[in-house]
Amino acid sequence: MMDSQPGVADPVSDSERAQRAIQGLAGMGAAVINLSLIIAHWGQWNAVLSVVGVAAALIPLNTLFLEWLARKTSRAGVEAMRMAINMVCICLLGIQTRWSVLVWVFVPYNMLWYFGLDRWVRPRMALYLVVINAVALSTGAEPATAAAFSLIGIFGYLGTEKRGELLVQKHGLLEQAHQELQQLHQRALEQERLSSLGLMAASVAHEINNPMSYVTSNVDSLLQDLKDEPNLSAPLKEYVDDVLPATLDGIKRVNSIVSDLRRFSRGDYEGYVSYDFTAEVRTALRIARIQLGHVRVEEVLEDVGPVVGRPRQIVQVLVNLLVNAGQATPSGGVVRLVTRREGAQVRVEVRDTGSGMSEETKRHLFEPFFTTKPAGLGTGLGLSVSYGIIRAHGGRIEVESELGKGTCFTIDLPKVPTLPPETSSSGNLRAAGR
Numbered sequence: 001m002m003d004s005q006p007g008v009a010d011p012v013s014d015s016e017r018a019q020r021a022i023q024g025l026a027g028m029g030a031a032v033i034n035l036s037l038i039i040a041h042w043g044q045w046n047a048v049l050s051v052v053g054v055a056a057a058l059i060p061l062n063t064l065f066l067e068w069l070a071r072k073t074s075r076a077g078v079e080a081m082r083m084a085i086n087m088v089c090i091c092l093l094g095i096q097t098r099w100s101v102l103v104w105v106f107v108p109y110n111m112l113w114y115f116g117l118d119r120w121v122r123p124r125m126a127l128y129l130v131v132i133n134a135v136a137l138s139t140g141a142e143p144a145t146a147a148a149f150s151l152i153g154i155f156g157y158l159g160t161e162k163r164g165e166l167l168v169q170k171h172g173l174l175e176q177a178h179q180e181l182q183q184l185h186q187r188a189l190e191q192e193r194l195s196s197l198g199l200m201a202a203s204v205a206h207e208i209n210n211p212m213s214y215v216t217s218n219v220d221s222l223l224q225d226l227k228d229e230p231n232l233s234a235p236l237k238e239y240v241d242d243v244l245p246a247t248l249d250g251i252k253r254v255n256s257i258v259s260d261l262r263r264f265s266r267g268d269y270e271g272y273v274s275y276d277f278t279a280e281v282r283t284a285l286r287i288a289r290i291q292l293g294h295v296r297v298e299e300v301l302e303d304v305g306p307v308v309g310r311p312r313q314i315v316q317v318l319v320n321l322l323v324n325a326g327q328a329t330p331s332g333g334v335v336r337l338v339t340r341r342e343g344a345q346v347r348v349e350v351r352d353t354g355s356g357m358s359e360e361t362k363r364h365l366f367e368p369f370f371t372t373k374p375a376g377l378g379t380g381l382g383l384s385v386s387y388g389i390i391r392a393h394g395g396r397i398e399v400e401s402e403l404g405k406g407t408c409f410t411i412d413l414p415k416v417p418t419l420p421p422e423t424s425s426s427g428n429l430r431a432a433g434r
């Protein structure tokens, strides 16, 4: 028996399942016909002996031995063998009982058995009918009876075949639905995990914020106090001139990262406001900086002035593009961020000299949960969410990428969007190729 992959409809194993389901019924039917044959030929002990012998051999052979053999070898081969054995036995019974009508009942009955959906089923059935008819007609069978039961067999078989196909089709659809359900469940878990992470980041940032405020104020006071001292020793003077200002600088950086993180990870509703676009681009750069440590970051930021929109969402998009660029670019590569005003629009370019993307990746890029990164590194949500955000702002996001050379994402945002035309994050998502 073939192993089926979990979640994938496998027509061979499906047909086997269907076959097994009717096996009990088939055995019972064969027993009834055999019993009728024995009763009909009671007194003709040769015929009765043949019926009993054939039944005793066929029933366990069909239900136990051949099933066991099919599991060990190939199903198609075993089915051919099953057909040959049944054919020979029916011919023997036919000759013994002078082609009694009850033996003919066996013929269509045999053909009702479901012998898989491989491409040899029909040739097997045809061979079966031809051989039985040839033997029957040459050993004195009634031609009209032979023709009638052969026709019943053909129609019976075609009906069973159709039903089998429908069964497999239905099973395939069920498998597909099950698979989709599993995927949705996985996505729900992932989203839940991400939103918990966001909440955690917000609370960690909040916790860091409190101690940082008194560290800032204490270092600042210390610096002011030392500055007021008239006669400082040389080492203390060095503290006043270099060490403490540098320390304050570091503290300010930590403070701005913490406040960016707090703002960025807050999950509450954000309305449309007028904001300083360049300041938000700098925020995104600060947040993404940790993922860009190994590359040279080039910034060409034109002051584009105020823009109307949801700044937190725009930062989210930029962080995602910058982090992706950093992850795709090896050490020593370049990530270049350019912003400029173009009429009533703002253009942002995030260009990297990284791995680039294959045509296949470009095709699926903006689809939710599409990722080429290993589990734990990528969720495949970044670009689909970014796409939704940019569309909701009335803008466009496009990508140009060449495998092995690098990638450039371009965003065009209206400075003042007409009211959000679209808020969905998916739809007909397509990357604009080179």
Ligand code: ADP
Residues within 6 Å of the ligand: 320, 324, 325, 328, 352, 354, 355, 356, 357, 361, 365, 370, 371, 372, 373, 377, 378, 379, 380, 381, 382, 383, 384, 407
């Ligand atoms: P994630 O980063 O979690 O995989 P994204 O939606 O942000 O999800 O990105 C989807 C896929 O797009 C990534 O897995 C990667 O294959 C590809 N990708 C995105 N940005 C780049 C880039 N700058 N260079 C190469 N591939 C990229």
